Amino acid sequence: MKRIKVLPVPKPIETEGLIVLVDILRATSTIVTALSCGALRVKPVASIEEALLYSKQDYLLAGERECVPPEGFQAGNSPIEAQNFAQAKVVLTTTNGTKALSFVKRAKAICAGAFLNLAAVSKFAERFEEVTVLCAGTNGDLSLEDFLWAGKFLGYLFNYERENDAAIVAFEYAREISDILKEIIKSPHARRLEKFGFYKDIEFCARLNIYNTVPILTSEGFVGIEVT
Amino acid sequence: MKRIKVLPVPKPIETEGLIVLVDILRATSTIVTALSCGALRVKPVASIEEALLYSKQDYLLAGERECVPPEGFQAGNSPIEAQNFAQAKVVLTTTNGTKALSFVKRAKAICAGAFLNLAAVSKFAERFEEVTVLCAGTNGDLSLEDFLWAGKFLGYLFNYERENDAAIVAFEYAREISDILKEIIKSPHARRLEKFGFYKDIEFCARLNIYNTVPILTSEGFVGIEVT
Numbered sequence: 001m002k003r004i005k006v007l008p009v010p011k012p013i014e015t016e017g018l019i020v021l022v023d024i025l026r027a028t029s030t031i032v033t034a035l036s037c038g039a040l041r042v043k044p045v046a047s048i049e050e051a052l053l054y055s056k057q058d059y060l061l062a063g064e065r066e067c068v069p070p071e072g073f074q075a076g077n078s079p080i081e082a083q084n085f086a087q088a089k090v091v092l093t094t095t096n097g098t099k100a101l102s103f104v105k106r107a108k109a110i111c112a113g114a115f116l117n118l119a120a121v122s123k124f125a126e127r128f129e130e131v132t133v134l135c136a137g138t139n140g141d142l143s144l145e146d147f148l149w150a151g152k153f154l155g156y157l158f159n160y161e162r163e164n165d166a167a168i169v170a171f172e173y174a175r176e177i178s179d180i181l182k183e184i185i186k187s188p189h190a191r192r193l194e195k196f197g198f199y200k201d202i203e204f205c206a207r208l209n210i211y212n213t214v215p216i217l218t219s220e221g222f223v224g225i226e227v228t
Numbered sequence: 229m230k231r232i233k234v235l236p237v238p239k240p241i242e243t244e245g246l247i248v249l250v251d252i253l254r255a256t257s258t259i260v261t262a263l264s265c266g267a268l269r270v271k272p273v274a275s276i277e278e279a280l281l282y283s284k285q286d287y288l289l290a291g292e293r294e295c296v297p298p299e300g301f302q303a304g305n306s307p308i309e310a311q312n313f314a315q316a317k318v319v320l321t322t323t324n325g326t327k328a329l330s331f332v333k334r335a336k337a338i339c340a341g342a343f344l345n346l347a348a349v350s351k352f353a354e355r356f357e358e359v360t361v362l363c364a365g366t367n368g369d370l371s372l373e374d375f376l377w378a379g380k381f382l383g384y385l386f387n388y389e390r391e392n393d394a395a396i397v398a399f400e401y402a403r404e405i406s407d408i409l410k411e412i413i414k415s416p417h418a419r420r421l422e423k424f425g426f427y428k429d430i431e432f433c434a435r436l437n438i439y440n441t442v443p444i445l446t447s448e449g450f451v452g453i454e455v456t
Contacts, residue, residue: 008236008370142236144393165372165415173401187393 002129002159006150006166009137010100017130019104020113020121020153021217024145025189026077026198027097027136028112028215029205030062033079035224036117036211038086043221044098045091054091063093067196079116079204091221096143100136101217107132110217113149115180119209120227122156131160133167144187145205148174181206230357230387234378234394237365238328245358247332248341248349248381249445252373253417254305254426255325255364256340256443257433258290261307263452264345264439266314271449272326273319282319291321295424307344307432319449324371328364329445335360338445343377343408344432345439348455350384352442359388361395372415373433376402409434 007013022028031042043059045051048070051061055072062085063070064077070093075081077094092098104110108128113121125131133153135146147166151174154160154167162168177183181203184190190202215222235241250256259270271287273279276298279289283300290313291298292305298321303309305322320326332338336356341349353359361381363374375394379402382388382395390396405411409431412418418430443450 011368138393140239141392142394142397144397147393147397163416164369165366165375165417166370168414169370169372169375169397169401172404173397176400176404186396188391189393 001161003163004131004154004157004160004167005163006133006170008135008142008147008166009140010103010134012103012105013132013134014106015130015132017108017132018125018128019107019110020125020131020133021097021100021110021136022113022133022146022149023094023097023100023136024114024149024205025193026079026201026205027092027094029079029114029116030077030082030092031112031215031222032114032117032211032213034082034085034090035215035222036213037083039088039090041221041223042090042092042215044101045093046098046102048093051091051093058089059091060085060088062090065095067193067198078201080201096136096138100134112215112222113153115149115206115208117211117213118152119156120212120214122153124214124227125157138189143189145184145190148177148180148183151175180208229389231391232359232382232385232388232395233391234361234363234398236363236370236375236394237368238331238362240331240333241360241362242334243358243360245336245360246353246356247335247338248353248359248361249325249328249338249364250341250361250374250377251322251325251328251364252342252377252433253421254307254429254433255320255322257307257342257344258305258310258320259340259443259450260342260345260439260441262310262313262318263443263450264441265311267316267318269449269451270318270320270443272329273321274326274330276321279319279321286317287319288313288316290318293323295421295426306429308429324364324366328362340443340450341377341381343434343436345441346380347384347437348440348442350381352455353385366417371417373412373418376405376408376411379403408436
């Protein structure tokens with residue numbers, strides 16, 4: 001039987017299977033949107049300094065620190081802004097999403113999941129015997145929206161053994177939630193984003209299955225493939 | 229408003245309030261049972277070597293490694309065996325529960341929670357403005373049974389703000405669960421204990437509110453106070 005695991009917060013991980021990175025507010029929602037709207041690639045980097053190096057290579061700089069774009073950046077870590085990234089090579093630095101990737105020691109493939117492409121990621125995941133959902137969390141703590149995504153994702157997969165307790169809990173928690181936006185907005189992190197004026201981003205991130213694009217991590221960054 | 233946080237897995241913690249240690253299978257269930265049944269104190273220690281030092285001081289040695297008692301120990305980490313600990317000074321070493329305590333840097337008080345004393349711990353907790361549930365987890369991963377306890381505990385508390393996402397998720401997950409044993413037995417950890425012959429212990433750990441004892445950590449170990 002195929003197997004699935006959920007990591008509620010990042011920890012070192014080695015797998016022969018697929019890793020689905022989830023950072024709903026807002027990194028993976030931004031990556032999915034950018035690639036769905038025609039961005040050529042999205043390169044995740046850890047630091048602002050590293051991102052700035054790319055600006056000389058014709059990259060569009062996007063990202064955030066404390067919710068807002070760093071100086072010299074053209075865009076925030078915003079899926080709404082990412083709709084305008086057609087034809088751009090994007091470099092993206094975010095607080096938690098990029099950091100989570102540094103925990104991956106080995107994997108057959110890494111893709112990015114969001115509510116925006118949940119069904120497409122589920123279809124893609126079914127090609128793998130082992131799937132691990134890597135929730136980015138917030139500063140090392142569980143994020144409601146990432147964990148909710150993990151649970152909803154489990155609801156889309158058939159014939160997978162839920163291999164760890166977090167997978168069982170995420171599935172049962174998510175099963176009872178029908179209004180994604182209403183649930184996400186409960187989290188302190190979402191309320192903080194709202195205070196910074198990003199309510200429309202949260203609303204956007206809560207939309208379900210509007211894209212068929214699955215971002216796949218390559219050495220050049222995330223590139224989009226269509227899965228239908 | 230009073231505040232409550234849930235840590236699904238141990239991490240360094242400093243608080244001016246109460247920490248409730250939870251290791252349902254089986255450390256805190258054993259501690260609660262021992263003290264409810266007349267044990268004088270239960271001293272948690274990290275290593276087998278440290279536990280063995282106490283045997284010269286007239287302590288009863290209890291604990292487990294890989295589910296079973298280490299050599300030279302009089303008892304396992306078993307609440308059913310702990311019913312016979314009347315008048316004993318007990319030293320207890322367990323894999324996860326004791327380790328979780330090492331993450332506490334500062335706290336006003338530390339107590340131990342189990343389903344066996346859930347209502348009593350809730351009443352005790354209401355004396356504090358800040359409460360943190362420290363789930364022991366299993367080797368650094370979320371444990372279903374500890375997280376379920378955290379959620380049920382939140383259901384017993386009134387007028388507390390759920391301060392982090394894990395508290396919100398735990399509450400909503402636990403709200404839908406009415407049969408504690410049926411839920412706990414889903415976890416790989418419980419199934420492993422069952423395989424080692426400890427089904428009756430799991431069944432015992434799932435019993436609700438059979439004791440009014442709240443174990444409080446002192447320099448001498450956990451001592452019991454009655455809360456009604």
